[in-house]
Amino acid sequence: MTKHASTGFEHDLLLRIVKLLNVTMITIPFALCWFLYYAQRTEAPFYAKGNYLIIALFVVLYTVFGRVYDAFLMSMQRIAEVVYEQFLAAAVSDFVMYIVIWLLTKHLPNILPGVVALGGQVLLSTVWATYAHKWYFAVFPPQTTAVIYDGRQGIERLIGQYGLDKKYDVQLAISAEDCIANLAILDGMETVFMSGIHSHDRNIILKYCIDKGINVFVIPRIGDTIMSGAHHMHMFHLPMLRVRRYNPQPEYLFVKRVLDVVISLFALVILSPIFLITAIAIKVTDHGPVFYKQTRLTKDGKEFDILKFRSMRVDAEKDGIARLSSGEHDDRITPVGRVIRACRIDELPQLLNILKGDLSIVGPRPERPEIAAQYCAEMPEFALRLQAKAGLTGYAQVYGKYNTAPYDKLTMDLMYIAHPSIIEDLKIMLATVKILFVPESTEGVAEGTTTAMDEQNNDLVHL
Structure with missing residues (x-):
């Protein structure tokens, strides 16, 4: 296993643990709200397994909506953005669970305990986002980064504008032509951004980066986007990509x-x-x-x-x-x-x-x-x-x-x-x-x- 692969595995594992901690923290206010109030008012109170199923349903909902709202990307977004996104994920999850509770109690339940739970979730989200943000950048230093451009420049400015300079340390900004003339200049880089590069040049650089274990972010061109919808198939005993006009089922x-x-x-x-x-x-x-x-x-x-x-x-x-x-x-x-x-x-x-x-x-x-x-x-x-x-x-x-x-x-x-x-x-x-x-x-x-x-x-x- 290469150094990059080992570091990437450790990075992803630790992130998953920290994200799991977030899901646990956000679930606690809902669980307390359920056990202390709503569970006692259902038409037919659950035994232990039923209660745990309700909590598990909330966990699934929060995880799904958290992914939809990018609520777990504490390394890519500002603290306020993370809290806002987790608030949305928790609020939508709480709303769905309120509907479920309504069906279980067979009458419109008091919404106040749910609102209190949501307040607790926002508070815990703020605590988690603040400390998770600090932890991440203390444990993982900025990645050495190169920006390679062709028709358009400015990625290095956007990295700073969006507060990502803590994650990506841009040490090199170079044209695709100059990069291809000396690919070894990318050695030692952990991340490469490619912006507006034609497919021929991009593929040369991309293959070199993959071989060296370098993470790559590509801003696609129109042709790349069209090709992304190609249907994978085989013809003449050869791999084939079929591309056609938008024609959904x-x-x-x-x-x-x-x-x-x-x-x-x-x-x-x-x-x-x-x-x-x-x-x-x-x-x-x-x-x-x-x-x-x-x-x-x-x-x-x-x-x-x-x-x-x-x-x-x-x-x-x-x-x-x-x-x-x-x-x-x-x-x-x-x-x-x-x-x-x-x-x-x-x-x-x-x-x-x-x-x-x-x-x-x-x-x-x-x-x-x-x-x-x-x-x-x-x-x-x-x-x-x-x-x-x-x-x-x-x-x-x-x-x-x-x-x-x-x-x-x-x-x-x-x-x-x-x-x-x-x-x-x-x-x-x-x-x-x-x-x-x-x-x-x-x-x-x-x-x-x-x-x-x-x-x-x-x-x-x-x-």
Whole structure:
């Protein structure tokens, strides 16, 4: 076993132990809440095995939701981010268990003990995140890191910007051409980041890194993303990869549509008071129309009118020029608009678009024809995202930001399209909750930005 392999095994083993400690700590408040209150009020109280089954169910739920919300990545995220993600995982798990308890007690149980338990979980999460963070960086020093680039630079800046300089000590930033001329320059490195490198050069460097036991992070190009969805098969007694246009199984499309209808109907009923309050607030403040229609593109370039609560002035685009929002400083946004945009309430009328069939809950976000044409003129691959029906939320919305560069959004959307799965759709739906109160996800583009190339020139920010 090489030194890198041995160190990696020890690293992963210790991390698993520390994460298991977190699951145990978060389970304790729920277990106390169950044993001291809810267990005694069930219709038919459990014996020991039944009680343990309830606790085990919570453990499974918290572990699953913790993975969905990236709640265990204390080495990759700030303490506040870890606590926020664990709060979400615990809150969703507690909510599901509350429904289970409701069924067991056969009446609506008192929610207060559950709220107290959630408070204890947040407290223990804060303690765990703080000490786990300190422990990790005390035990594991920063990894010697090299950044190799071709068409785009700036990874080394992002490592510092996102607080990952404690994990990755960038000692080398070099072009792919110079690296290939002297691959031995990577000897002694523990981690390599490759950014925007063409497949031929990337493969040479990748094979060298694997041979030397060096961890590699690759920012994919469009071709890499398309190939990731290839079907593995054999033909002519040879290994073969079959790549074709997005063509999911009929049963996937059927289940996806059923989920779209059921979830959107349920959401419309539950959120109807918010619809009413928002409509009144918009009408009272400037007496303009409550809703705003805008032409967007969905599957195969079909146009449809997307429906939103109006968040900008009625004359926001009186000159007829399509403009992306520049964020909270955009003077076209109304006072009510700032509130509903911050809470994503302006997007809720799109539930009607989902019922109609123009949108799905999960898919690439629909783009305006004018802006899509600009992107396609400079980046023809942008049209590839129209293989699937557009969505209310999507991979790029969950893992990117509003002002993420079009090329990167396209890559994310193609990653989703390459692997159609109901499980992936459910994960994205759940992960959408995570970004609802994160300001970064609604940052605007630079003022005056209207073309794909304008945004693409901001690679250092949007990688």
